Amino acid sequence: MRKVLYIFGLLSDTDVEWMSKVGTARTLTDQTVLIREGERLDRLYILVDGHMQVAIAGIGIVAELGSGEMLGEMSIVDSSPTSATVTAKGPVKLLELSKAALEVRFAEDAGFGMRFFRALTVLLADRMRGTIKRMKFGEAAGLDSDEFLEDELEEGLLDSVSLAGDRFSRLMRILSGASVA
Numbered sequence: 251m252r253k254v255l256y257i258f259g260l261l262s263d264t265d266v267e268w269m270s271k272v273g274t275a276r277t278l279t280d281q282t283v284l285i286r287e288g289e290r291l292d293r294l295y296i297l298v299d300g301h302m303q304v305a306i307a308g309i310g311i312v313a314e315l316g317s318g319e320m321l322g323e324m325s326i327v328d329s330s331p332t333s334a335t336v337t338a339k340g341p342v343k344l345l346e347l348s349k350a351a352l353e354v355r356f357a358e359d360a361g362f363g364m365r366f367f368r369a370l371t372v373l374l375a376d377r378m379r380g381t382i383k384r385m386k387f388g389e390a391a392g393l394d395s396d397e398f399l400e401d402e403l404e405e406g407l408l409d410s411v412s413l414a415g416d417r418f419s420r421l422m423r424i425l426s427g428a429s430v431a
Contacts, residue, residue: 254296254318256376258417260369265362266417268355269296270424273345278338284321285336291325292349298422300342304334314339318418323370326352345425 258266278284278300285291287307297319304313312334315321321336326349356363 254418255415256372257318257320257369258415258421260372261365261417262362263417265365266421268362269345269347270421272351272355273347275425276344276346278342278344280338280340282338282342283335284338284342284344285332285334287333287335288331290329291322291332294323294326294347294349294352295321296345296347296421297321298343298345298425301339302342303337303339305337306334320370320373323373325349326370343425345421 261269273296275298276295284295284302287305297315297317299317302315302319302321303311304315305311315336321344322332324330325332352366356366
């Protein structure tokens with residue numbers, strides 16, 4: 251859940267509102283494959299509720315993702331085939347954003363593009379650090395870990411954690427059909 255606080259902390263209220271209006275709410279049942287390794291993907295997903303397993307052919311399950319995670323984010327950056335298969339582990343709620351809609355928004359609102367790609371960069375950097383740490387030392391602490399490093403958080407991100415939690419909660423309410431105050 252901590253990752254969504256970083257991501258939504260870098261976005262504005264308007265950004266999250268736009269995402270909730272343009273995105274499509276999806277519900278998956280247990281064992282539904284969302285992303286297949288080696289296929290091209292033209293959308294991004296935000297895991298709103300539930301858990302997903304990430305598996306790589308020849309290796310097996312490499313991660314379990316929870317609420318607030320982004321999936322398919324690398325496909326927004328480039329058009330290479332996906333690097334893993336992502337499967338629902340129990341019931342899952344997602345927000346789906348098409349690459350085409352995102353690209354239109356980037357062209358119309360450069361500020362949104364900057365905030366979005368900054369959030370995406372923070373997410374990808376965290377995943378890369380976790381991978382490197384696991385390769386070197388075994389266990390890794392990432393944004394979703396309870397382990398804190400002395401210099402782990404940028405001061406600007408700390409200031410926006412409360413806003414980010416509110417934004418994600420609002421997105422969850424919108425996707426569930428509840429009224430938003």
